[in-house]
Amino acid sequence: MEVARPQQPILRQGYLPYDIVLNILARLPVKSVIRFRYISKSYNSSITTPNFISTHLKNIKDSHDNDNDNGFVIHMPSVTDNIGFQRPVCTVALDRTFDRISELGTPFDFHYIYTQIVGSCNGLLCFANSANVVYLWNPSIRMFKKLPGTCLGQLKHVTLGFAYHPENNDYKVVRISCLSLSTHEIEVYTLSSDSWRSVGRTTGLTATNVMFYDKNNPLPIPLVNGALHWVSNVVEGEENRRSRMIMAFDVNSERFRELALPDGSVDENTFQTFLALFKGKLALIAWEPSEQPGTQYSIWVMKEYGVIESWNKLFVVPFERVAHCIAFTEYGSLLVCYINDQVEAQGFKFVLVDTETLHEKKDPDIQHYSSVATFMESLVLFDGANVVSY
Amino acid sequence: MASSSTSVVVSNKEKENKNTKKVTLKSSDGESFEVDESVAMESQTIKHIIEDGHYSSLALSLSVKTTMASSSTSVVVSNKEKENKNTKKVTLKSSDGESFEVDESVAMESQTIKHIIEDGCANNEIPLPNVTSGILSRVIEYCKKHKEAAGESEPSVTSYTSNSTTNPLTEWDTEFVKVDQNTLFDLILAANYLDIKGLLDLTCKTVADMMKGKTPQEIRETFHIKNDYTPEEEAEVRKENQWAFE
Numbered sequence: 001m002e003v004a005r006p007q008q009p010i011l012r013q014g015y016l017p018y019d020i021v022l023n024i025l026a027r028l029p030v031k032s033v034i035r036f037r038y039i040s041k042s043y044n045s046s047i048t049t050p051n052f053i054s055t056h057l058k059n060i061k062d063s064h065d066n067d068n069d070n071g072f073v074i075h076m077p078s079v080t081d082n083i084g085f086q087r088p089v090c091t092v093a094l095d096r097t098f099d100r101i102s103e104l105g106t107p108f109d110f111h112y113i114y115t116q117i118v119g120s121c122n123g124l125l126c127f128a129n130s131a132n133v134v135y136l137w138n139p140s141i142r143m144f145k146k147l148p149g150t151c152l153g154q155l156k157h158v159t160l161g162f163a164y165h166p167e168n169n170d171y172k173v174v175r176i177s178c179l180s181l182s183t184h185e186i187e188v189y190t191l192s193s194d195s196w197r198s199v200g201r202t203t204g205l206t207a208t209n210v211m212f213y214d215k216n217n218p219l220p221i222p223l224v225n226g227a228l229h230w231v232s233n234v235v236e237g238e239e240n241r242r243s244r245m246i247m248a249f250d251v252n253s254e255r256f257r258e259l260a261l262p263d264g265s266v267d268e269n270t271f272q273t274f275l276a277l278f279k280g281k282l283a284l285i286a287w288e289p290s291e292q293p294g295t296q297y298s299i300w301v302m303k304e305y306g307v308i309e310s311w312n313k314l315f316v317v318p319f320e321r322v323a324h325c326i327a328f329t330e331y332g333s334l335l336v337c338y339i340n341d342q343v344e345a346q347g348f349k350f351v352l353v354d355t356e357t358l359h360e361k362k363d364p365d366i367q368h369y370s371s372v373a374t375f376m377e378s379l380v381l382f383d384g385a386n387v388v389s390y
Numbered sequence: 391m392a393s394s395s396t397s398v399v400v401s402n403k404e405k406e407n408k409n410t411k412k413v414t415l416k417s418s419d420g421e422s423f424e425v426d427e428s429v430a431m432e433s434q435t436i437k438h439i440i441e442d443g444h445y446s447s448l449a450l451s452l453s454v455k456t457t458m459a460s461s462s463t464s465v466v467v468s469n470k471e472k473e474n475k476n477t478k479k480v481t482l483k484s485s486d487g488e489s490f491e492v493d494e495s496v497a498m499e500s501q502t503i504k505h506i507i508e509d510g511c512a513n514n515e516i517p518l519p520n521v522t523s524g525i526l527s528r529v530i531e532y533c534k535k536h537k538e539a540a541g542e543s544e545p546s547v548t549s550y551t552s553n554s555t556t557n558p559l560t561e562w563d564t565e566f567v568k569v570d571q572n573t574l575f576d577l578i579l580a581a582n583y584l585d586i587k588g589l590l591d592l593t594c595k596t597v598a599d600m601m602k603g604k605t606p607q608e609i610r611e612t613f614h615i616k617n618d619y620t621p622e623e624e625a626e627v628r629k630e631n632q633w634a635f636e
Contacts, residue, residue, distance in 0.1 A: 014571070014572050014575055014614070016575055016578060016579070017582075020579075020582060020594070021613050021615075023590075023594050024598050024601070025598075027594060027595055027598035028598050028601060029602070031634050032601060032602055034634035035609075035631075035634050035635065036606075036609070037627055037631060038606050038631070039609055039615055039617070040610075040615050040616065040618050041618050041619060041623075042618070043615070044627065142631075142633060389630055389631070
């Protein structure tokens with residue numbers, strides 16, 4: 001996009017060339033950049049280009065790398081107990097402690113009861129409700145976009161994943177619709193085309209029949225090494241042998257590949273499994289019985305992506321009571337909730353456990369069964385089409 | 391003590407002989423390696439043999455196999471090369487005619503200067519018509535400090551970071567940019583022209599930090615930006631992003 005550059009003398013005392021001023025702007029926090037729109041028309045044009053947005057994002061990530069302590073999460077109640085309540089309030093918190101930083105009202109209406117954060121990439125969040133309405137939202141620039149309706153006929157038993165596509169500097173939403181056991185349809189939405197496109201169902205696979213894709217609720221489907229990962233039940237061979245497997249959807253090629261679960265990680269006694277990210281690597285969280293009274297979570301991490309032998313059980317977190325997994329943060333904190341049935345009258349009780357130290361934080365600042373995702377500031381969506389500002 | 395006296399002997403020898411004297415080392419399996427005598431004398435064994443005169447004018451027999459001999463020879467040679475490279479100097483000339491002699495390795499913190507030297511275009515002096523002496527001396531100070539901290543013979547590639555545990559120069563850098571705005575801007579221009587990434591990152595980040603609390607009018611004044619919005623257009627944009635101004 002051609003931008004008119006004002007002519008500025010380069011060597012005059014106190015004058016910085018246009019490109020250098022842009023270099024400086026790209027290091028500012030989001031709110032300050034937004035103010036710059038109003039400085040002059042040419043700067044307004046320049047800061048809404050994909051190039052500027054990418055540079056700005058890179059600067060934010062570089063400063064995060066140097067500042068390990070300040071990661072954030074955003075969480076939203078998944079279930080509203082108030083039927084008239086249509087706009088959930090999201091909370092931004094520190095990822096290590098869940099200490100509340102701020103609250104954000106969702107700027108769009110969700111008309112049904114169950115809502116979730118599908119995923120979070122580079123500051124852009126993807127939200128969906130049980131009526132299959134999907135939104136992309138960047139709270140730091142106060143812009144959101146409602147996605148068009150599905151291009152598939154019918155949607156049943158849906159699971160969604162949200163990904164950044166670096167090859168095209170684009171964002172994708174992947175939707176798998178399970179019409180019946182072993183019949184699935186898959187469609188992909190790309191932000192650049194602002195449309196859904198069907199990608200069939202057996203793309204990339206040969207003999208495997210996928211029975212279902214685990215929704216991973218309430219954890220978002222993890223994006224690792226450019227692929228979205230679902231635990232699935234597959235049926236193989238003439239004997240129709242069933243086994244659990246990870247189906248990885250490569251965001252660039254839009255093809256699935258299979259990954260084995262770690263040996264001995266899952267058996268008929270396992271209550272539930274979840275996939276998550278741990279320090280950039282794929283993690284399997286298995287909720288299972290333990291030898292002591294109560295249950296435990298075993299956390300396996302795939303140290304070298306794609307290498308099955310590199311699965312390593314890194315942590316085991318025991319609980320005396322039934323503890324439901326709500327979230328697993330990127331640095332390894334497990335957030336669980338106990339449903340109070342005997343001790344207190346009602347409601348949820350939460351505990352945040354550091355899986356490395358097993359240090360527990362009782363009563364972190366969260367009250368509802370929630371969807372949790374990472375949060376960061378960025379300008380992503382600033383240059384988007386059909387975007388609503390509020 | 392032994393190694394330092396070796397190097398003293400070696401440098402004296404280099405000064406004495408214009409054509410460097412060579413010796414031939416012959417390994418146990420018959421391969422010959424011709425090296426500068428000074429290089430060979432990095433080995434105390436060989437040094438003693440040479441000093442005692444117990445060798446023919448052409449060859450020393452060593453009970454060392456070919457591969458070992460060649461690897462130790464090449465190590466010796468490259469050490470010598472590094473020693474010689476370190477002392478090489480280059481002269482930079484500012485726009486107001488002042489000359490600054492600096493170690494070549496320090497000057498190569500600037501990618502611009504590095505390319506000039508590598509292209510063989512640096513004769514005696516490298517003229518820098520876009521940089522005044524006041525700014526150039528500060529830039530050199532930055533490069534020297536960062537080169538020392540990097541401690542390698544390659545130009546340091548550390549970019550400015552705000553975390554003092556990864557960048558031990560954080561405090562020094564913070565003091566370095568405590569200058570008036572005009573000097574800061576001149577440092578940015580110099581870092582841009584000389585292509586010194588660390589300095590450009592440091593100075594731009596400093597200006598960015600200064601910008602955070604400023605009003606749009608203050609920002610326009612700082613950067614001499616002409617407001618080309620009509621009042622109606624300005625009101626329109628401001629309304630769209632009212633929240634950013636609160």
